[in-house]
Amino acid sequence: MDDKKIAFESVGTAKEIARSAPEIKGVRTGVEGLDEMFFTTKLDENGEVLIKPLGGYPSGGVIHITGVPDTGKSLMAEQFLITQASEGINVCLVTVEQPAPFYVASLKQRAATLGVNWEKIEDRIVVIDAATNSDLRNELQVLFDTLAYGIKTYNVKATVVDSVTGLYEAKEMMARQTVRALYNFIKKWHQTSIFISQKRSGHEELTAEAAGGYGVGHIVDATIVVAKKEILSRYDQSLFGAEIGDLIRTIRIDGCRLSGHDTKTRVMEITKSGIVRVGPPLAEVVRKSGKK
Numbered sequence: 006m007d008d009k010k011i012a013f014e015s016v017g018t019a020k021e022i023a024r025s026a027p028e029i030k031g032v033r034t035g036v037e038g039l040d041e042m043f044f045t046t047k048l049d050e051n052g053e054v055l056i057k058p059l060g061g062y063p064s065g066g067v068i069h070i071t072g073v074p075d076t077g078k079s080l081m082a083e084q085f086l087i088t089q090a091s092e093g094i095n096v097c098l099v100t101v102e103q104p105a106p107f108y109v110a111s112l113k114q115r116a117a118t119l120g121v122n123w124e125k126i127e128d129r130i131v132v133i134d135a136a137t138n139s140d141l142r143n144e145l146q147v148l149f150d151t152l153a154y155g156i157k158t159y160n161v162k163a164t165v166v167d168s169v170t171g172l173y174e175a176k177e178m179m180a181r182q183t184v185r186a187l188y189n190f191i192k193k194w195h196q197t198s199i200f201i202s203q204k205r206s207g208h209e210e211l212t213a214e215a216a217g218g219y220g221v222g223h224i225v226d227a228t229i230v231v232a233k234k235e236i237l238s239r240y241d242q243s244l245f246g247a248e249i250g251d252l253i254r255t256i257r258i259d260g261c262r263l264s265g266h267d268t269k270t271r272v273m274e275i276t277k278s279g280i281v282r283v284g285p286p287l288a289e290v291v292r293k294s295g296k297k
């Protein structure tokens with residue numbers, strides 16, 4: 006029949022499609038210990054599995070970082086932007102909650118702490134202020150056109166959205182639809198990307214529910230869950246070898262479909278000067294404190 010609409014461009018053999026599949030490389034995260042949590046596997050001549058660290062986020066991937074407030078999500082985003090910019094890569098930050106001047110002030114401070122010369126990177130960080138402009142938050146098409154302009158004009162290769170939650174505030178039913186559209190847009194522009202999402206404290210801390218809480222985890226390529234736990238009981242005190250009132254921070258890669266990854270929950274540290282670092286597996290810390 007003549008009125009059939011066939012999407013010819015969407016049909017192809019695996020051979021044809023594989024030709025346009027990009028090779029996955031590591032894009033440095035800027036977070037000590039996190040680069041090694043992503044890896045690829047290969048078989049050696051004896052059929053043994055060899056693990057090769059990727060050395061960063063999988064290139065072209067959309068990485069979702071989720072957690073309750075004050076778990077280091079924005080710091081991780083800042084460390085990524087600064088590290089990439091210091092390697093000569095142009096990056097874009099879409100700030101949805103914090104007005105651009107405040108975010109930039111924080112970036113500048115972070116660069117100083119990381120020992121990165123601000124003058125060398127300030128031209129490489131493109132900022133879109135969706136916190137002060139409500140059209141950018143409420144009309145996805147405006148955000149996409151603006152982002153496309155920014156990416157094209159400045160030859161941007163990596164994009165951070167902090168946070169996607171701010172794009173579906175008060176319309177949570179739209180969460181998946183919004184994130185799906187943003188994901189497709191980012192893929193079209195070949196960006197390695199971080200989507201940050203805010204988790205409400207009601208959501209179970211370390212479960213997949215934590216991954217955005219609204220099924221956002223199914224859309225993105227990888228999800229990282231960051232969490233914090235206050236030591237309030239004698240039991241926790243001896244379990245973690247910490248003091249009452251201490252904060253234990255953790256990080257876990259909840260899933261990644263572009264590469265292999267560490268599946269352990271690890272301890273995470275935020276230094277006094279505001280730098281995120283990944284530490285040993287939580288289980289190791291618990292085992293050690295049990296031996297004391």
Ligand SMILES: Nc1ncnc2c1ncn2[C@@H]1O[C@H](COP(=O)(O)OP(=O)(O)O)[C@@H](O)[C@H]1O
Binds near residue numbers: 078276
């Ligand atoms: N400049 C800084 N110096 C020291 N600690 C900081 C600094 N900025 C943030 N922090 C600490 O890191 C925590 C996490 O910050 P942030 O990444 O902004 O959290 P969120 O997950 O809400 O984005 C803060 O609660 C604070 O304790």
Ligand SMILES: [Mg+2]
Binds near residue numbers: 079080167
């Ligand atoms: Mg934040």
